[in-house]
Amino acid sequence: MNVRHDPSHERLLAYAAGTLSPPEAVVVSAHLALRPENAAWVRDLQAVGGELLDTLDPAPMEEQALARALARVEVDGGEVEAEPALNDMPELPVPLRRYPLGPWRWVGPGMRTRDVLAPRDGDTRVILLKINSGMKTPKHTHGGVELTCVIEGAYATDEARFDVGDFEEADPEVLHQPRVVSDRPCLCVVALDGQIKLDGWLGPLFQPLARL
Known part of the structure; x- marks a missing residue:
């Protein structure tokens, strides 16, 4: 269960x-x-x-x-x-469904994002993030608070599994690498404050490419 x-x-x-x-x-x-x-x-x-x-x-x-x-x-x-x-x-x-959406953008292998044109608050905005089955994000932490709700599919971290309707609250203290564990792509809506911060010694090199 x-x-x-x-x-x-x-x-x-x-x-x-x-x-x-x-x-x-x-x-x-x-x-x-x-x-x-x-x-x-x-x-x-x-x-x-x-x-x-x-x-x-x-x-x-x-x-x-x-x-x-x-x-x-x-x-x-x-x-x-x-x-x-x-x-x-x-x-x-x-x-x-009450908000217009921006175009889909490629952000990595098997990963796309789309802006939700809802009200912003400083650097905090809303995006849709879609990741294909079996794919995972780079390991990262956060510049601020990141709130995620799963709309379709499911993903898992080392600590938990998140299915449709589940809600994850992450902050700069959280280091994780979500991976899609459902047979279908995982679609999430995310409130993101600032940008994610890639982990590891290669993080600063690839950081300019990891913009959601």
């Missing part, structure tokens, strides 16, 4: 409170579309939070609060798809 991998409670609480960055919220929303039971828990958190807000005295809004709120409205439009899909990938979860 495979172990499920969900976002941390802290990240789901931040999503429910509306404090995640827009790119991170996009990946969490894709996970919630694939795990309805987690989406129900988040809705309960939002309902409790709404009741608590009703008991608080008014307070001045922070600078840029309106801009952040509008970005979150664009990211988290609820469960109903009110507008036509804006891209050519019907296999994507509904939240990702």
Whole structure:
């Protein structure tokens, strides 16, 4: 029996409170579309939070609060798809169908990536990453936080296996080399802060080529 991998409670609480960055919220929303039971828990958190807000005295809004709120409205439009899909990938979860996509780009043997044209936050953006069966990424760590949700297929690291709907949270302390273990290509949506950092003495040589 495979172990499920969900976002941390802290990240789901931040999503429910509306404090995640827009790119991170996009990946969490894709996970919630694939795990309805987690989406129900988040809705309960939002309902409790709404009741608590009703008991608080008014307070001045922070600078840029309106801009952040509008970005979150664009990211988290609820469960109903009110507008036509804006891209050519019907296999994507509904939240990702709301965004145009850039062209596929080759990033290595058996690996392609495609930009999800969702709101950015500094150097943090959203991409689709597709890796063929049996292939693996270079061993790497991260310049910042990397959030990954599996949409199709499965991959494994030395520590765990990640199947459809599973969620991985990585940071500069994580050194891994995901490899595709499913018979079909593995498709993931990723919120990536900065660039990956290749491991080993050849890392600096090939680093300019490893841009996602």
